Amino acid sequence: MLVMYAQPDEEEVEQENTFEVTEAIPDVELFGYRTTTCSIHVLSGAWIAYSHVDFSGDQYILEKGFYSNSADWGSSDNHICSVQPILQAPSENQGSVRSVVMLYTEPYFQGECHVCDKNQESLSDKLIAKSCRVVGGSWVVYEGREFSGNLYILSEGDYPNFTSMGCPPNCVILSLKTVPLVFSVPSVSLFGLECLEGREITVDTEVVNMLEEGYNNHLLSVRVNRGCWVMCEHSNYRGRQFLLEPIEITNWPKFSQIFTIGSMYPVRQRRHFFRIKSKERGHFLSIQGGVEEIKSGRVVVTEQVEGMSDIWFYQEGLIKNKLAPAMSLQVMGNVEAGAKVVLWSETRQPVQTWSAQMRGTICSLTFPGMVLDIKGGKQYDRDHVVILPESEERPCQQWELELL
Missing domain, CATH: 2.60.20.10 (Crystallins)
Structure with a gap:
């Protein structure tokens, strides 16, 4: 709700013309209100005021509070012809991002x-x-x-x-x-002979023209190591296309019915924020101990979450927390089974990268074979996140990513 106060005419100084608004108004004059406004009082919500009708012209964002004159809302004059509230977009599945x-x-x-x-x-x-x-x-x-x-x-x-x-x-x-959503550093290997034999070339970024960039475009086998890749028949992403998830193709010409790869690129998704939930416990991965004054934060799985400490995002192989975007998940001390995972400054070498799908294990790319796990037991640190060799016998290695 907001209240608009009109600029009175000279002969109507004593008369106050106000307009109380609770919904989108495409033309204020249709409601008997003048287009000259001397002040605005936003009682609740956030609004956009426009200098022309039908939500056009200059726009002014109005948050809760009192605006005594046009300069307060950022205009050089007092003409407002239409207004509408800023509303949250509806979502059928709260907590999930819709692909449309x-x-x-x-x-x-x-x-x-x-x-x-x-x-x-x-x-x-x-x-x-x-x-x-x-x-x-x-x-x-x-x-x-x-x-x-x-x-x-x-x-x-x-x-x-x-x-x-x-x-x-x-x-x-x-x-x-x-296209399935995968959080991983893209990688594909190309081979000069069938059955993943011969000269091997591994690529982790797009190739607009295989020949111009020094690659042989006559390849006989392909292995997608990580991520989703698009293989194109000709350069500049022309011709027939093939979408490949992690797979080994021992005979590319037989698989694709084409004899060359002219260009290729990994499918990159925009940044997503998500929570990481332990499938076994139903609790979320979060930070304890604060990160503003220290160089590291304890990473635990707990029911008690502080603020936004359980909100994460993926960036070029790093798993980062929204509260501390300059830090990422890393293993503390010697890298061995049971070593604790912390949120640590990226100045430490090697910077550790990870791979995750929407459901399943979260794998270390820096230390192959190691995955995120929960320490467990009865000690004070039983909720701490650690790394252990991947094992089907440990259900606490299974995670779910809930997109926000």
């Missing part, structure tokens, strides 16, 4: 709109998509039903026509699905 793609039947986002928020094995014959908007996650669209035929990978963004999507002009999209 919007398909339009005409180019440049015209025609009918079909919203997809889950995998579609078979789209309706009446839906002939010619443009789309990807507003969450990355998606794969297929020319065949049940995720078959030629495919095209679309990251978040607007695609006004088939050219921007990388599709041929006569393309018909018949199925689509989301």
Whole structure:
């Protein structure tokens, strides 16, 4: 709620013209209020005021409080013609991030709109998509039903026509699905012979043109070590595309029906904040002891969480906490079974990197074979997070990432 106080006319000095607002108003004059405002009192919520009708023109953000004149809300004059509250976007699944793609039947986002928020094995014959908007996650669209035929990978963004999507002009999209979310440092190995033999080249970043960057584009086998990769037939990400999760392909020409890889790139996701929950205990990974005055923080799994100490994000292999973005998860002391994990300054060498999926183990990339675990037992430090060799017999090595 906010109250707007109009600038009175000279002959109406004694009369106070106020306008109490509780919803979006596209034109204040339709409600008998003048467009000249001398002051505003925001009683609750946050609002946007506009200099023109229909929520257009200059914008002024109004938080709770009293604005005695136009200078207080950042304007050189007192004209306000429309206002609307800032509302939190609704979410069907609280605590999860929705992957959404919007398909339009005409180019440049015209025609009918079909919203997809889950995998579609078979789209309706009446839906002939010619443009789309990807507003969450990355998606794969297929020319065949049940995720078959030629495919095209679309990251978040607007695609006004088939050219921007990388599709041929006569393309018909018949199925689509989301690209799985993986937190890992990308890595792929290319081999000159079949069965992962011959000269090996390992790449961890995009290659726009294999030949120009000194690689042999005639490859006979491929191993995706980490992350999701897109292999393209020609340079500059043209031609047929293949989306590969961690896999060993012993005969690339037989697998793909093409004999070269012209370019490739790892699918990169935007930054996500998440909580890390122990599947065994149901409690969350968090920091104890504060991180502002010391160089490290204890990392535990506990029911008692302090502030935002259980909110994490992934950045280039590092697992970081929102409270201390300059620090990351590292192993304290000698790296051995049972060593404690702490939040530590990144000045320590080697900087330790990790790999995690939405469900399963959180693996150390710096120390292969080691995963995050919980110490357990009856000692005072039973809730501390440690590293141990991966073992199916330890359910406390299983974690779930809950996106925020």
